[in-house]
Amino acid sequence: MRRKTVSLLLAAAMMTSFAAAPVFAEEIETEEATQEEAEHVYTNAADGMTLAIVTKAAGNPYNEKEAEGFTEVVEGEGGTVVVQHPESATADAQIAVINSLISQGVDAIAVAANDTNALSAVLQEAMDEGIKILTLDSDVAPEDRATFCNQAGVQEVGQSLIDAVYDLTGGEGQYAILSATSQATNQNAWIEAMKAISEEDEKYASLDLVEVAYGDDEYQKSTDQTEALLQKYPDLKVICAPTTVGIAAAAKVLQDQKSEVVLTGLGLPSEMAEYIGDDEEHSCPYMFLWNPIDLGRLAAYTAIALVNETITGAIDDEFEAGDMESSPYTLTAVGDSEEFSEIILGPPFKFDPENIEEWKEVY
Amino acid sequence: MAGKSGRTISAEPRGTVKKLLFSWESAMVLVFLGVILLGNVISPYYTLKNVFREMPKYLSEIFIMLAMGYILVLGDIDISVGSIVCLSATLACIADNAGLPFVLVVLICILTGLACGCLNGFIASHFTELPTMIITLGTQIIFRGIAEVSLGPGGSISLQNKDAIKLLSRKIGIIPVSFFVVLVFALIFIVVLGRTTFGRKLYAIGSNSTAAKYAGIDVQKIRWIVFTVAGTMAGVCALFFLASTYGASTTTGQGFEMEVIAMCVFGGIATTGGKGKLIGGFFAAFIIVCLRIALGQINMNTQLILVIIGAMLIVSVLIPAIGNALRLARKKAEKA
Amino acid sequence: MNKKENGIFRKITGSREASLLIVLIILLALIELLQPSFLAPQNIAQIFRNNALTMLMALGMLCVMLTAGIDISITSVLAFSGMTIGLLQKYDVIHNTLLLFLIGAAIGAVCGMLNGLIISKGKVAPIICTMGFMYIWRGMAYVISNNAWASAEDVSGFSDFGKSGAPGPYIILAIAYVIFFIVMKWTRFGRRIYAVGSNAEAARISGINVDKTITLVYTIMGLLAGITGVLSVSIYGSAQPNMQYGKEMDVIAACVIGGVAMSGGRGTVVGTFMGALIIAVIAKALPLVGLDSLWQNLVKGIIILVVVILNVVTQRVMDRRALARREM
Secondary structure, three states: OHHHHHHHHHHHHHHHHHHHOHHHHHHHHHHHHHHHHHHHHOOOOOOOOEEEEEOOOOOOHHHHHHHHHHHHHHHHOOOEEEEEOOOOOOHHHHHHHHHHHHHOOOOEEEEOOOOOOOOHHHHHHHHHOOOEEEEEOOOOOHHHOOEEEEOOOHHHHHHHHHHHHHHHHOOOEEEEEEEOOOOOHHHHHHHHHHHHHHHHOHHHOOEEEEEEEEOOOOHHHHHHHHHHHHHHOOOEEEEEEOOHHHHHHHHHHHHHHOOOOEEEEEOOHHHHHHHEOOOOOOOEOOEEEOOHHHHHHHHHHHHHHHHOOOOOOOOOOEEOOOOOOOOOEEOEEOOOOOOOEEEEOOOOEEEOOOOHHHHOOOO | OOOOOOOEOOOOOOOHHHHHHOEHHHHHHHHHHHHHHHHHHHOOOOOHHHHHHHOHHHHHHHHHHHHHHHHHHOOOOOOOHHHHHHHHHHHHHHHHHOOOOHHHHHHHHHHHHHHHHHHHHHHHHHOOOOOHHHHHHHHHHHHHHHHHHHHOOOOEEEOOOHHHHOOOOOEEOOEEHHHHHHHHHHHHHHHHHHHOHHHHHHHHHHHOHHHHHHOOOOHHHHHHHHHHHHHHHHHHHHHHHHHHHOEEEOOOOOOHHHHHHHHHHHOOOOOOOOOOOHHHHHHHHHHHHHHHHHHHHOOOOHHHHHHHHHHHHHHHHHHHHHHHHHHHHHHHHHHO | OOHHHHHHHHHHOOOHHHHHHHHHHHHHHHHHHHOOOOOOHHHHHHHHHHOHHHHHHHHHHHHHHHOOOOOOOHHHHHHHHHHHHHHHHHOOOOOOHHHHHHHHHHHHHHHHHHHHHHHHHOOOOHHHHHHHHHHHHHHHHHHHHOOOOEOOOOOHHHHHHHOOOOOHHHHHHHHHHHHHHHHHHHOHHHHHHHHHHHOHHHHHHOOOOHHHHHHHHHHHHHHHHHHHHHHHHHHHOOEOOOOOOOOHHHHHHHHHHOOOOOOOOOOOHHHHHHHHHHHHHHHHHHHHOOOOHHHHHHHHHHHHHHHHHHHHHHHHHHHHHHHHHHHO
């Protein structure tokens, strides 16, 4: 008997508590309506807009810089910013965050996707609700977003990296790649581009890619993998690590061991300043990256243009991006696609001993 | 003995009414109401519609929570469930992309879970010297490892045939279908644990497995069954997970095991076995989900949300001890 | 299994550590076959250095598991302590290596003592209490970091302590293992831990302060986790809030492989050392033997499971033989 009463009580409590909620719902809807009206008054700036950025994960300075650039532009244009760093670098954590942003009725969401496929459902839902979706840094399937702010074209990154390898090996010999995780979208695309370029062009015929190792963006595993590469391939000349944790871990191993092998790849200047130098004391002669602050700013301008309907995400759309260097930007086709677009920030930037002191203070 | 509460607020409640009022489960209801109220106060977006819309992502975990409750009642633990979700979802996607009919995809998803759970159960019941924590730690790495190998270098896969899976993410009014499915499963699991001989056997094993054995209960067979059920529920979870993502990757389901264990414990189920009711876990799950949604809507730092949940967990398990200490103090005061 | 095999079995499984040693030798022989330079001195040095964190924390976990407890908050404590001392250097507050180690150790000890007090005084199941703190300290590491890392340059002078070729990590490991070996074998405190784990009630009756022992054990665990956090920053030359995420399971696996019983009361420092070494060897060998990186996790899981099951089987054979001899 007692148990039955308990369950009844529980059921009743649950129903009443849910029933209590709609009272508040109505208030919100009216609020939203006034907001929408406000938007029609201003058409050029971001006044009255709420724009959100979802980075890959909390606790990473690269992501923080992206958010910083995004915030700076949106606030400068008079909009409201929501910055969300998911609790971990998984699609799962991003889904929760994006769901919440849909509830908040933001106008646009810029996502640095942790996974190509798993965000599909939630992004579709967001678009159904009329929210503009764009990606930055790392793309999703193109039908799930309006456009993609690409930090640097895949081809350009691949070309820069393979040229660096060519230069550092002296044109021939063994090199290895130390990547992040096996499902990291960006890294996989760049590695594929490197492979394709070196197969097509005779110039790179004497370069020998011995292995692609995965350090999972963990220091311990990246260290193990780097040491294993050194041991397995005594003739190895260059390691190319197109990932921020991997390059820092490998740099430490090579520098501590005073190894002959040199390093290049993509890394944060502030993290890598200790290792960049031309002499034997340093393990990395030079490396590349783009400016994550600029990437965040570009994403902000794109989001504003999307919400203002200056652009729709179609190829050849054009928009102004404030005082950014290459403004106005044009949306270009992704690969051979006739439908899906991306915006390329610019070529990757080279960090060498000359400029590292200056940049390590910036990001 | 069956269905006794894991925790009580006051150690010696007198009378039925008092027992009811001071049971852990009714405290859960109060906390639940509190969370709903909090949500309404802090977030202007905390509407019925929004809460239900955000819920499916979390609902799939409740399937595992139900089975984890059984495992904890046995005094065991299963930390491989997150990896089983990953493997099931992966294989289902692969099957779907190969053009198999949807029914078969569903079957593969659930049977993968069943097979994984069965393997856990087999090892647990045949090598009883091994703690289940270490067995499932091993299989946790293995199941995710198989998923990694079958996903290949890309590490991620999408579901091509989305129309069929959308059936599972449909809504009746504003309430998602998965909510009703969870309710049905919860009802079955709660009734089986609370009111059947099978349920009583679980409590008996959890309280004292040697005594249960001498009482004629086939302890190892039951443990095997329960682990298989847990794996199967992880398969079901994977299915509903797919309905809210349309894809799987090597990180799918990461950390699910700790989240569902936290739900169970917060709901009053003791990890030492033999104590607690599933209804408590069920309410705890909704408390955590509704709280997460509320804090998410005010854009609280995601790591701070985890800190709060961790603190809630510790406070909740400390309440009986605090209650005891207070009562002792009062008794002392009365004597003096 | 025939008689003859049993004879050999008996010899080699005279003690649990001996059977572990056999497992380790077989593992090493297999790897050496696939990768002949595996046992080169430099490689062995790398194994110890790159797994110093697991090995150090395994000692604390041994004590915790001897009292039938478990601590899954250790890598969160590690991250909190590591992040703190990383930030102290980043913002140029403190650069003294010894002082940094002391601060890290103190943070760890306090975190551990909280665990211990709640578990012993509050009668909370260890896995639950430490799960709560797992979320809390990891979250706090993120919160204090404020999305920044302490970079190699920030910790440059300090990281010399743990850099490749420097003796720092080895000295810490050696000292810790010697101390624990002595304490667990020959001191009253060591025996008290075993007593509490074998039978807490009996220990209480014989006058041991069980609560105090348990609190101390978790404090020691926390202390080690704190030191490990500092060591980690020094070895990898960087501090991030997500460092060593999920590695607590490696530590637990090391202990279980080393024959420490999760039900308490059974386990030795030597066994723990071997268990940790097996985990370390697996981690080092997998990328070396030419296995496709996609398969590495799968193989790691299978090896761990096979090793623990093998341990059970040998134990059963030993018990049966012992029983048979008694019956004669």
